[in-house]
Amino acid sequence: MTEDDARRRDADDPGHRDLFLIPPAPGGAHRECAYFAGNSLGLQPRAVRDGLLGDLDAWAGLGVEGHLSGERPWARYPELLVEPAARLVGALPEETVVMNTLTVNLHLLMVSFYRPRGERVRILVEESAFPSDSYAVRSQARFHGLDPDTTVVRTADPLGHLAAEGDRVALVLLGGVNYLTGELLDIPAITRAAHAAGATVGWDLAHAAGNVPLRLHEWGPDFAAWCSYKYLNSGPGALAGAFVHQRHLGDPAIQRFEGWWGTDPGTRFRMDPVSSPPPNAGAWQLSTPPVYAMSAIRTSLALFDTIGMTELRARSIRLTAYLESLLDECTVVTPAEPERRGCQLSLRVPDAGGLSRRLSQAHGVIADSRNPDILRLAPAPLYSTYHDCWRAAEAIRKEL
Ligand SMILES: Cc1ncc(COP(=O)(O)O)c(C=O)c1O
Incomplete structure (x- = not known):
């Protein structure tokens, strides 16, 4: 599986990444991080800021009246x-x-x-x-x-x-x-x-x-x-x-x-x-x-x-299956059947904490670890991409 193949898949099955703010990569060759920690803290939808500012404006403009009036x-x-x-x-x-x-x-x-x-x-x-x-x-x-x-x-x-x-x-x-x-x-x-x-x-x-x-x-x-x-x-x-x-x-x-x-x-x-x-x-x-x-x-x-869980789940199954196919040298503890899992894959790896840190610092891949030996990767179908999956698999291969 090549990087070009991942890019082609993204063109065919694009998701909704543009609706989100993607943090910059802490390290590595790419500008944006490859974010796999949506099972811990999801990314910020772009529309959140305006919605929140609108709600703050109601307080500024209405004071206590905002309890019963305003939009x-x-x-x-x-x-x-x-x-x-x-x-x-x-x-x-x-x-x-x-x-x-x-x-x-x-x-x-x-x-x-x-x-x-x-x-x-x-x-x-x-x-x-x-x-x-x-x-x-x-x-x-x-x-x-x-x-x-x-x-x-x-x-x-x-x-x-x-x-x-x-x-x-x-x-x-x-x-x-x-x-x-x-x-x-x-x-x-x-x-x-x-x-x-x-x-x-x-x-x-x-x-x-x-x-x-x-x-x-x-x-x-x-x-x-x-x-x-x-x-x-x-x-x-x-x-x-x-x-x-x-x-x-x-x-x-x-x-x-x-x-x-x-x-x-x-x-x-x-x-x-x-x-x-x-x-x-x-x-x-x-x-x-x-x-x-x-x-x-x-x-x-x-x-x-707007998007619907049916569409999201279908993309999620495709994305997680793709990630799993790239990790064939790793021990995946998550069940293989799509109906027995969500988007997350958990890998059993030595020194999961150290690996998670290296993935972030050297490759800009944000995963997380749970003691002592589980690395969790959650490609979230709203904003994760096939290219993110390719980056994660490449980085894990290099680090292991
Ligand atoms: C499965 C599960 N239960 C409970 C919690 C605790 O949630 P809270 O801190 O919002 O009470 C978490 C937090 O990550 C969780 O993953």
Whole structure:
């Protein structure tokens, strides 16, 4: 495979790189970096700056009146995100809300959906669960007076555990796409198995939202949450999404931590002492929405609406397959079948941290490493190119 071949593929299958600001290369022969870290922090869409400046102008020009007037009144700002976020994850608008950050949302949703009873107390997470999820579930166990070492079960085989000891499981909480290996789990099958065992099920979709098509309403988990700074390109620390299945909405039996933003918007300013939560996922909101943290999400979700996940996924499958074909001398730990992965490939390499640094400094290839021996490369179909893949493979070959 030659550089010319990569360039030809880019001409035939161009993606949407022009809509993004591509950072300069820290080193190497090329002006722009070859960016493979969109699974960690996505790049900035060009349109974000103007959108954010417009939102700042509203504050400058309206002061407190901006809550209720202007082009995008702040009191209604979260509603601008609900429909595009719902479309992205295959949810109904009433099942979807954008608020807080991911770990916060997981906690708020576990308050509602982790209800240990009798022998049914376990929380099932994947063997290589993201540390924050692991800390979150362990602290939830302690919060309920349980021992996290026996309550939290880490397993590489959630279906096997559910079949064997499902009557002990209260909650299954898994990453839809695993952050380390890039494996896409069978979300509908695991959701069905968890429910059949009598457990509730939630999904951490940090590495799945904007990466693979999702149909949350149809697949039926109790809840899900995802961040917006990876494949959703909404900036560092961008707010997270949350999904609560329709069957739970408006159910007064569900426990929920409350704040004034979770009461009915129509009566919020009556300042009643008791909340009247609306029958939608907005009932899980607590606080005044941070408008500037929502601005980039609004712009970024519009890109997904315009381009569509179907087109993006098709290009993603082609791009990742191409990258994989160039890495035939490496050990790829990500499953080979496109239906079992998103765009990320994880390579097992010696001294992954050192390699990642050399790739950046000597070649302008931005990947990342996870201790001790995993190098992660995520060609994001919105802005990554075949030529980026060629550069990454060449640089890895030279460095290894
Ligand atoms: C799979 C997964 N879960 C949870 C988190 C934590 O997200 P936050 O820092 O927004 O709470 C991350 C962050 O990268 C993640 O990748």
